[in-house]
Amino acid sequence: MTQTSISTRTAFFAKHRASLGVLLLLILMPFIVGLFNGASPATVFVNGNGQSKFIQGLAIEIFILALYALSFDLIFGITGMLSFGHSMFFSVGAYLTGIAIKSFGLSLPATLGWLVIAAIIQALLFGMVLPRVKGITFALVTLGIASVFHIVVMSSELGPYTGSDVGLQGVIVPDFISPANERLRFYFIALTVLILVYLLYQRFVNSPTGRVCIAIRENEGRAQMLGYNTFYFKLAALTISSLTAALAGFLHTLYQPIVSPNTAGLGFTVTALLILLIGGVGTLNGALVGAVVFRLLDYGLRRYIGESASFISGAVYVLFVLFIPYGIVGTWRLKSFQIKQGWERLLGLFR
Amino acid sequence: MVSYFRKNYILLITLSVFVALFSAAAQGMSQQDFIITLLRGLAVGSITFLVASGFSLIFGLLDVLNLAHGTLFMIGAYIGWTVFVRPDTFVDLLTPLALIVSGFALRDVYPLLASRIRLGLRMKRILPWALALVSVLILGWILPRYPIAYWDTGNFAQSPVTYAFMASQGTRLPAPLAAFTEISPALGLIGLLLASLVGAFGLSLFASETQSTFRMTWKNFIGFAILLVIGLVGFIFNNALTAFLLGLSSNWLFLVAVIVAMLSGAGLGALMESILIRPLYSRPIYQLMLTLGLSAIGIEMVRAVWGRPEFVMPKPVFFDGTGAGCPATSFADWWANNCSTILLFEGRVRVYNEIFIPLVGLVVLVSIWILLQRTRLGMIIRAGVQDREMVEALGINVRRVFTMVFALGVGLAALGGVLAAPSMGLSNVMGESLFLNALIALAIGGLTNYPGAALGSVLVGLIQQFIIKYGQIGIPIPFTEIIFKPTPPLVPASTVLLMVIILLILPNGLLGKKE
Numbered sequence: 001m002t003q004t005s006i007s008t009r010t011a012f013f014a015k016h017r018a019s020l021g022v023l024l025l026l027i028l029m030p031f032i033v034g035l036f037n038g039a040s041p042a043t044v045f046v047n048g049n050g051q052s053k054f055i056q057g058l059a060i061e062i063f064i065l066a067l068y069a070l071s072f073d074l075i076f077g078i079t080g081m082l083s084f085g086h087s088m089f090f091s092v093g094a095y096l097t098g099i100a101i102k103s104f105g106l107s108l109p110a111t112l113g114w115l116v117i118a119a120i121i122q123a124l125l126f127g128m129v130l131p132r133v134k135g136i137t138f139a140l141v142t143l144g145i146a147s148v149f150h151i152v153v154m155s156s157e158l159g160p161y162t163g164s165d166v167g168l169q170g171v172i173v174p175d176f177i178s179p180a181n182e183r184l185r186f187y188f189i190a191l192t193v194l195i196l197v198y199l200l201y202q203r204f205v206n207s208p209t210g211r212v213c214i215a216i217r218e219n220e221g222r223a224q225m226l227g228y229n230t231f232y233f234k235l236a237a238l239t240i241s242s243l244t245a246a247l248a249g250f251l252h253t254l255y256q257p258i259v260s261p262n263t264a265g266l267g268f269t270v271t272a273l274l275i276l277l278i279g280g281v282g283t284l285n286g287a288l289v290g291a292v293v294f295r296l297l298d299y300g301l302r303r304y305i306g307e308s309a310s311f312i313s314g315a316v317y318v319l320f321v322l323f324i325p326y327g328i329v330g331t332w333r334l335k336s337f338q339i340k341q342g343w344e345r346l347l348g349l350f351r
Numbered sequence: 352m353v354s355y356f357r358k359n360y361i362l363l364i365t366l367s368v369f370v371a372l373f374s375a376a377a378q379g380m381s382q383q384d385f386i387i388t389l390l391r392g393l394a395v396g397s398i399t400f401l402v403a404s405g406f407s408l409i410f411g412l413l414d415v416l417n418l419a420h421g422t423l424f425m426i427g428a429y430i431g432w433t434v435f436v437r438p439d440t441f442v443d444l445l446t447p448l449a450l451i452v453s454g455f456a457l458r459d460v461y462p463l464l465a466s467r468i469r470l471g472l473r474m475k476r477i478l479p480w481a482l483a484l485v486s487v488l489i490l491g492w493i494l495p496r497y498p499i500a501y502w503d504t505g506n507f508a509q510s511p512v513t514y515a516f517m518a519s520q521g522t523r524l525p526a527p528l529a530a531f532t533e534i535s536p537a538l539g540l541i542g543l544l545l546a547s548l549v550g551a552f553g554l555s556l557f558a559s560e561t562q563s564t565f566r567m568t569w570k571n572f573i574g575f576a577i578l579l580v581i582g583l584v585g586f587i588f589n590n591a592l593t594a595f596l597l598g599l600s601s602n603w604l605f606l607v608a609v610i611v612a613m614l615s616g617a618g619l620g621a622l623m624e625s626i627l628i629r630p631l632y633s634r635p636i637y638q639l640m641l642t643l644g645l646s647a648i649g650i651e652m653v654r655a656v657w658g659r660p661e662f663v664m665p666k667p668v669f670f671d672g673t674g675a676g677c678p679a680t681s682f683a684d685w686w687a688n689n690c691s692t693i694l695l696f697e698g699r700v701r702v703y704n705e706i707f708i709p710l711v712g713l714v715v716l717v718s719i720w721i722l723l724q725r726t727r728l729g730m731i732i733r734a735g736v737q738d739r740e741m742v743e744a745l746g747i748n749v750r751r752v753f754t755m756v757f758a759l760g761v762g763l764a765a766l767g768g769v770l771a772a773p774s775m776g777l778s779n780v781m782g783e784s785l786f787l788n789a790l791i792a793l794a795i796g797g798l799t800n801y802p803g804a805a806l807g808s809v810l811v812g813l814i815q816q817f818i819i820k821y822g823q824i825g826i827p828i829p830f831t832e833i834i835f836k837p838t839p840p841l842v843p844a845s846t847v848l849l850m851v852i853i854l855l856i857l858p859n860g861l862l863g864k865k866e
Contacts, residue, residue: 082636082639132855132858133855137794137854137858137859140790141794144791144794144847144854145851147843147844148844148847148851151843152840155838156838270643274640310650310651311647311648311651311655313647314645314646314648314651315648316644317640317643317647318627318644318645321640322627325634
């Protein structure tokens, strides 16, 4: 009995060696960076090291982007619905959090409650058009809904709440997770949220519901023929995606001092597409890897090249499409399969 | 007849709602306001239509959503500006561009050449990369040393803004002169030609198609020869050409600018299709991402070359007269004085913006309609929109038609850009808003339907202009004292809302085919 439990435990560790290693690295990273900079872990723990804080900040941004990309992957990569209005899911979360805290003085749990309601409502709004339009028309309709939202956010009538085209500023974050003073805590909270959502997504994709979603991506008519009412499955994917994106927006508002109206525009949806393309469309790991690569690339280019950074990122985009079409994770899976085969063939020679 | 009503009753109801709204809008304003708003709406609609029609042709036949269409519209405008305001730069650029493109005109010959080369598998994999690298190296060495009389975005006195302003005053400042200093002219020309040939051969090896049934004829070399001659003539008669273009009246120069912008747009489209998009026909979603990336690259290139500030393109003299006898009171009067404005129903109408552009839009609409309905190419395109595989099976070279249609679509966008430049002004973001308008217009009219593109564009233009006009005069709401003034954000929002509503009622747009 004990034998089996030990062996299953070792099997678990052996199977998830890489992910656990990455997790450990992420937990230790603030302290390691601090050590490299000559600060003891105790200093890092009380947020005394600037370098470590900076790296934590970058990591938090990556976590938020990864959450956002995951949510887009669920509807685009897994369920196969191309939505051009995804940035709305994010920015509704971001703006609602800011307005609830700043203008109405709500507490964080109450804000989260309102957020869930808003996320479900907007998923239903997108779901309302689902049975009517498909494919590219769906993309256009979602683009339309999101542009209306973008225009509403930008309008001067709502200026006192949304800050119109300047952006929402001056959100006072509760002290215990203030990103300025308690950044390490914020870092771990963001990391925990990301891991929990990732595990949830993994569970969802491997569940029977997720399988049906993949079937819808592959061939919707066939999924219908098999007796599934595809509308409900799409709606489920949309709702989960909307909740996740709103959560990412929530974290974004707490972390950033300003919510820019650009987060509601088409450009931010394109960011999600870009992340998925870099990481690999339809793979959950790809969203994470893509977010890391995208943010670091963006940061590096802006820092060392400056204004013409978007030229390089556009070129990277085109090169990825032409030469690495399955993204980093997708290509890695293909190659590792080939390498594994070759390795076994090699071992077979000695046997 | 009855069955027609029964089939299309939703469409007919929608159209009658439009007519009712339109006549209600006409009641609320004076006659001269109405005429001007109508003409402005038609003008915006025509520019939108030029972008939308190309987009719809491409999407209909190739199934490619070309998201770079707005950027190509902008590039067309900038090219037209360059020819119109700085003909010397244009003549200087003619030679290197013609030489670089000339290699790609030989693309039918390369597969034959490739099949003659016997190489190992490894070499075969390395060779294309090596050739492309060699080509890029030669270009990188020669192009910075090639003399081009060019503006200087860093220096305000020589920036596009200043040149555009001076040109609108009727004078053209000399651009900083340029001449071969570091390399000899012959070396420069031969190097460019060599780089082009090597690069095109390398790129054709990437595609690696073997055409077994290929015959070498003189037809394969004609494009190459033409480009070579253009390049050499442009080089030898550089000064004479510049003097000739500067001596032209601005009407003829504008015509030259329009033609050059259209042709270069078409060439750009053909290059894009044959090099970048062709490998991706089997992966539709990636074409979308590719064109998005190209769009970002295009905007950044324009920023690097022409700078970030906005500037204007002067109108040709034909539409820009002021002084005695202006504004003209009738068309005969206008013809005599070439006034910039004309009095119609006691309202001042700008001739270029509100009469010339809609006329061009109408001409394009009719000529493309004739092309689609009355020619063999049009027949193939229409058949291809219906069923692409069947057309292929009938033995028609669909590839070539694809390239042609892509070139045509991008050429139309570039035409729209250069026509819009004098009325809109040039800026880095001029493509984006217009492209969004065009997408909305297509969604309203039906994505792959050519008359639908025209109907949608005109609707979008009219609605926007009427809302702008009512933003100035206000709408008295019945039975109350309130006067409602639509705010500027309502202008884009209204068309978007209209699109969403129409797509929910008619998922394929107003004139789109039901599935």
